[in-house]
Amino acid sequence: MTVIETEPPAAASGDLSGEAYRVAMRRWLRANLPANFRSDSAAFSPPTLPQSIAWEAAMYRAGLAGIIWPKGYGGHGRTLREHLIANQEIGALAMPESVNSIGKELAGPIILAVGTEEQKRRFLPAILEMRDIWCQGFSEPEAGSDLAGLRTRATRSGDTWRINGQKIWTSGAYRAQRCLVLARTGPLEDRHRGLAMFAVRLDAKGVRVRPIKSIDGRESFCEVFFDDVEVLQSDALGAPDEGWAAAIRVLEIERATNRMYRAWRFENELRHVISACKADPVLAQLVAERHYEVRLGEIVVDIEVLKAHVETAVDALVNGDRIGARGSLAKLHWSEAHQRFAALTLELLNQASLPLHPAVQVARRRFEAIYLQARAETIYAGTTEIQLGIIADRILQLSKGK
Amino acid sequence: MTLTGEGLQPSEFAVTAARAVADCADLSLREQARHLANDGLLGVMASHDVGGLDLPLAFAVPVVAAAGAGLLGFPLMEALLLGRVLQETQPRTAEAVVSGEMLATIAWQSNVSAAREGESVVLNGWIARAACAREADCLLVRIGESGAALVSTNSNGIVVEDATGLDLAVPEHAVHLEGVTIPAANLLPENTWRVLCSDANVLRAAAILGSAETCLTLAQEHASTRRQFGRALSYNQAIRHALARQKLGLEGIRHAITRSVGDEAGALQRDAAFLAAGVYGSAISEGALQIHGGMGFTWDVPVHRHLRRVRALQAQGDASEVLAALGRRYVGAIAPASDVTASR
Numbered sequence: 001m002t003v004i005e006t007e008p009p010a011a012a013s014g015d016l017s018g019e020a021y022r023v024a025m026r027r028w029l030r031a032n033l034p035a036n037f038r039s040d041s042a043a044f045s046p047p048t049l050p051q052s053i054a055w056e057a058a059m060y061r062a063g064l065a066g067i068i069w070p071k072g073y074g075g076h077g078r079t080l081r082e083h084l085i086a087n088q089e090i091g092a093l094a095m096p097e098s099v100n101s102i103g104k105e106l107a108g109p110i111i112l113a114v115g116t117e118e119q120k121r122r123f124l125p126a127i128l129e130m131r132d133i134w135c136q137g138f139s140e141p142e143a144g145s146d147l148a149g150l151r152t153r154a155t156r157s158g159d160t161w162r163i164n165g166q167k168i169w170t171s172g173a174y175r176a177q178r179c180l181v182l183a184r185t186g187p188l189e190d191r192h193r194g195l196a197m198f199a200v201r202l203d204a205k206g207v208r209v210r211p212i213k214s215i216d217g218r219e220s221f222c223e224v225f226f227d228d229v230e231v232l233q234s235d236a237l238g239a240p241d242e243g244w245a246a247a248i249r250v251l252e253i254e255r256a257t258n259r260m261y262r263a264w265r266f267e268n269e270l271r272h273v274i275s276a277c278k279a280d281p282v283l284a285q286l287v288a289e290r291h292y293e294v295r296l297g298e299i300v301v302d303i304e305v306l307k308a309h310v311e312t313a314v315d316a317l318v319n320g321d322r323i324g325a326r327g328s329l330a331k332l333h334w335s336e337a338h339q340r341f342a343a344l345t346l347e348l349l350n351q352a353s354l355p356l357h358p359a360v361q362v363a364r365r366r367f368e369a370i371y372l373q374a375r376a377e378t379i380y381a382g383t384t385e386i387q388l389g390i391i392a393d394r395i396l397q398l399s400k401g402k
Numbered sequence: 403m404t405l406t407g408e409g410l411q412p413s414e415f416a417v418t419a420a421r422a423v424a425d426c427a428d429l430s431l432r433e434q435a436r437h438l439a440n441d442g443l444l445g446v447m448a449s450h451d452v453g454g455l456d457l458p459l460a461f462a463v464p465v466v467a468a469a470g471a472g473l474l475g476f477p478l479m480e481a482l483l484l485g486r487v488l489q490e491t492q493p494r495t496a497e498a499v500v501s502g503e504m505l506a507t508i509a510w511q512s513n514v515s516a517a518r519e520g521e522s523v524v525l526n527g528w529i530a531r532a533a534c535a536r537e538a539d540c541l542l543v544r545i546g547e548s549g550a551a552l553v554s555t556n557s558n559g560i561v562v563e564d565a566t567g568l569d570l571a572v573p574e575h576a577v578h579l580e581g582v583t584i585p586a587a588n589l590l591p592e593n594t595w596r597v598l599c600s601d602a603n604v605l606r607a608a609a610i611l612g613s614a615e616t617c618l619t620l621a622q623e624h625a626s627t628r629r630q631f632g633r634a635l636s637y638n639q640a641i642r643h644a645l646a647r648q649k650l651g652l653e654g655i656r657h658a659i660t661r662s663v664g665d666e667a668g669a670l671q672r673d674a675a676f677l678a679a680g681v682y683g684s685a686i687s688e689g690a691l692q693i694h695g696g697m698g699f700t701w702d703v704p705v706h707r708h709l710r711r712v713r714a715l716q717a718q719g720d721a722s723e724v725l726a727a728l729g730r731r732y733v734g735a736i737a738p739a740s741d742v743t744a745s746r
Contacts, residue, residue: 271736272739274733274736275739278733278736278737279739287733288730290726292729293726293727293729293730294725294729295729296729296732297725297729297730297732300670300674301674301677301681301728304658304661304670304671304674304678305654305657307661308657308658308660309653309657311657311660311661312657329649329650329653332650333650359739359740385643387646388643388646388647389639389642389643391646391649392643392646393642395649396622396645398626398642398645399636399637400636400642401634
């Protein structure tokens, strides 16, 4: 494993709060983030997997992962407001997405919610220390967003389950140690009932992972095949029939709180594209024209509204409310707002003068990738159409009957 | 309503305001002023010295939202703002506004020159978008970039034009000022206008929130009860998705307003709340009109009246210029990237 030399952990003492905590996190991140991780820098080159693992483990030691998880399971036991503060600081820097966001933001929370004491002690520290990278085995070839139509089966015999089936769109499965698998224990006709969740080791006998090349040229998606894979009861998460309820709970959390830094990253991207434009004589003139002032102003409003959604969600959670279907509102907003912004960045950067200013080259590399990746944002974590359906059914409670 | 408690919440004003707005339905402007004043609503932000409650802007938000929801035909936002703006320099006028004795309004657009003549000031020019100016006793007028002056409407040289504008319930008058002489004491301190506009934009967002919420409720009810081709309209996915988008917009307005009155809020958050309200509020009321079909165009269904109001508020706040200025400030604050790195 690559060793990343970092300053001592910023939050080891755990007695910082509020602004002092923010300052400590900011200082640590800016002092330690490797230059090649910054996609707004000329020094950028995509980090290797060992580099990412080392960096994220260092972030964890510095207090920047597992922020709200209980101390007994390796977490830092901090508040959701501090989690938001840390995320604002993470978002402010152009650093890569976590290679273990499924572990930290999906598997971890669900294990905390439905796992046994033994499972919490076994799985959670391994996620934070980056010993276990997780992927999410929900989608299937015959069922995209329609989880009630899953066909992968789990059959029990004593303390052992046997899993058979196929998952697809399993991001990062090729580099993961564990897969959060949703499998059917009852008949297909049961739809939402009879779904169970498992923590499946990807090196288990009978698991085969095949990467799929995606829109950005990377092999991040995978197909995962399960051929009579044996899973012990100790790796089953929650009671068999709790699988669907657990999945819904996880997805609500995913929509409402995952990558909480998104609005602040989005702002980092906006500042970056403007600073790049101002380095080029033609683009500098363009962004000073009323047409682009208005369009960039619209993006600023989009970002402020996104921050407002995130902060409202944090307030609700701090007050002990369940986010429920409201997570769909923020998801729908950020995914569409980011696509609008990404398209605008291309439009601007494509009008640059020749020869290209180095800052414009850096920005083009970053924003061309962002544009392509953003196309998936209205698909993953539930498509736009699914979110609209959730809002109509569960928030507005519109009648579907005759 | 108890006003002495430390734990007073803005939301507590919503219920009182909704009831007061409903009671105003068939009253004249003067009667509405006294009625709203009796409920303590006109002085929410004005100081105790002039009979107000001395509460922050956040407390005016639910009051103005309720007025929007109920299509109140009274320049409430103007009264709320004037009570506070005038409390230092014109305390007696502020008191009269807060108590409902005097009807005051603000001209949101102006092109007025002011010339000093001894202890007087002579005003010449045009003002517009002055809600209910024909019936008002006095008008606040913008002077120069950020100054303002209080003008009595019975002064010589004031010519009030017939109202134009989309909102028929709160007619927007244009006024011609031909050598109107006012006492120099009626000139308000420099910067008054800037602060006023900033607060006004938050309150406009609140008024739009109220209208948008009513529109969505009406559209939702209509879609659930109106049957076409043997089914409720809400059976159609296109209708369901349109309403879901309206809900997203509504919550966007609500959360942006909450953020704009928070502890760390500044001009950016306030402008963003106003702009978001304009964009989403128009879309929600236009969408509600569409869902009502032909019925939406009749006077029986108030959706088009809300649309009129939302568009009028957007124009009063000069949304297109606020948006361009916001973009200009944002772009202006960012340094050009160097060759080496764009990172801060």
